[in-house]
Amino acid sequence: MTVLFDDEFDRIFKKMSSSFMDLDNVFEESGKSGSTTFGPFYYGYSMTVGQDGKPVIKEYGNVKPGLLPSSESREPLIDAIIDEKEKTLKLIAEMPGVEKKDISVVVEGKTVHIDAEHGEKKYHGNAPIRHEVDEDSVKATYTNGILEMVFKLKEQKPKGKTVEVN
Numbered sequence: 383m384t385v386l387f388d389d390e391f392d393r394i395f396k397k398m399s400s401s402f403m404d405l406d407n408v409f410e411e412s413g414k415s416g417s418t419t420f421g422p423f424y425y426g427y428s429m430t431v432g433q434d435g436k437p438v439i440k441e442y443g444n445v446k447p448g449l450l451p452s453s454e455s456r457e458p459l460i461d462a463i464i465d466e467k468e469k470t471l472k473l474i475a476e477m478p479g480v481e482k483k484d485i486s487v488v489v490e491g492k493t494v495h496i497d498a499e500h501g502e503k504k505y506h507g508n509a510p511i512r513h514e515v516d517e518d519s520v521k522a523t524y525t526n527g528i529l530e531m532v533f534k535l536k537e538q539k540p541k542g543k544t545v546e547v548n
Contacts (some may be wrong), residue, residue: 392428394439428459455504458496464513464535471513471533478527479503485524487531489517494531514538 425443432438442459442462458475473494477485480500488495492512498505511533519534 390437394437426459429462430461433464455499455506458498458505458507458529459471460496460507460509462509462512469535471511471535473509473531473533475505475507475509475529475531476527477503477505477524477529480505480527482524485529487522487529489520496529 395397425441426443428440430438442457457475460473460475463472463474464470475496477496478497479500480498484500485496485498489511492510494511496505496507496509512537515533516536517533520531522529522531524530
């Protein structure tokens with residue numbers, strides 16, 4: 383079992399490493415083009431273990447390997463946490479340097495759109511919702527650069543029909 387996990391981890395690590403090597407080219411090209419856009423440029427991965435025990439890898443950043451930054455806004459690091467006991471979904475977004483009044487959050491179908499702008503700090507991100515939630519139940523707070531949104535999960539009704547046997 384550990385051999386399979388080690389092989390999977392090695393495959394993921396090699397893919398991540400090649401992405402970071404590509405970023406070196408992005409920085410070199412940025413300097414050659416005489417671009418007046420300056421950093422910070424950032425790109426990374428967030429890796430957690432899903433409920434099924436398999437790794438869940440998410441990319442984040444304002445630059446993707448092989449591409450120059452396409453805008454001056456940053457993509458906030460967004461994490462989703464399911465609390466089965468409380469029956470809630472918590473989305474957490476890191477957006478330092480903005481104020482509560484600068485933040486716009488729109489829940490549209492299965493996506494949460496987050497925008498914020500304060501002076502030089504600009505954030506834009508979309509977070510997919512992979513669970514059935516009550517959109518009207520959302521409560522949002524912003525403290526010390528951390529935006530937290532809590533949704534109540536909808537009750538999962540069993541699908542199908544009970545058949546009486548005679």
